Amino acid sequence: GEDVEQSLFLSVREGDSSVINCTYTDSSSTYLYWYKQEPGAGLQLLTYIFSNMDMKQDQRLTVLLNKKDKHLSLRIADTQTGDSAIYFCAESRGNTGKLIFGQGTTLQVKP
């Protein structure tokens, strides 16, 4: 997904907060998603945010959207070893509805 950018790697200690960042380019995107991929598995939807929202909180997950800067972030509070995975942000293109993914951020949680 050349139009959706993520940093490739993040390492945190267990119990700390993790913040994974994403930038996108299509201002017509209607939904923005965060997916989680565990080793050898498919993608699982974690959460999503509609483009007219600034923030969405769901238990340990907080999504922040800055539409002006086209910046999306996922904050995981009290990160656990089970949170170790690859996290993908994705945008849903407004005119086609196609999901375009970033490269994925590998989150490593150290005990």
Added chain:
Amino acid sequence: IAGITQAPTSQILAAGRRMTLRCTQDMRHNAMYWYRQDLGLGLRLIHYSNTAGTTGKGEVPDGYSVSRANTDDFPLTLASAVPSQTSVYFCASSEQMNTEAFFGQGTRLTVV
């Protein structure tokens, strides 16, 4: 159990051979997608279908074809495989375009 199923799970294929990756969903979703996942590149959309009978090209459609004869099935065909098509292929479906997508477990394809 409702969901999306891909077959085969993995395959080693000789270059030049034809291969069809199968994808079936029983959620009556209208939209279906094929992605390939390569290290450092994330998931790239190959082809998609908004509804049965229609298909569209994604970011990297060359060398691949799809069909959508019915709601449930969305096969991906490699007419003449090349080593650069070595990848993990994911099929996904969503109720409509712009709604949550559900992913299959993936097909790991190696072209030698």
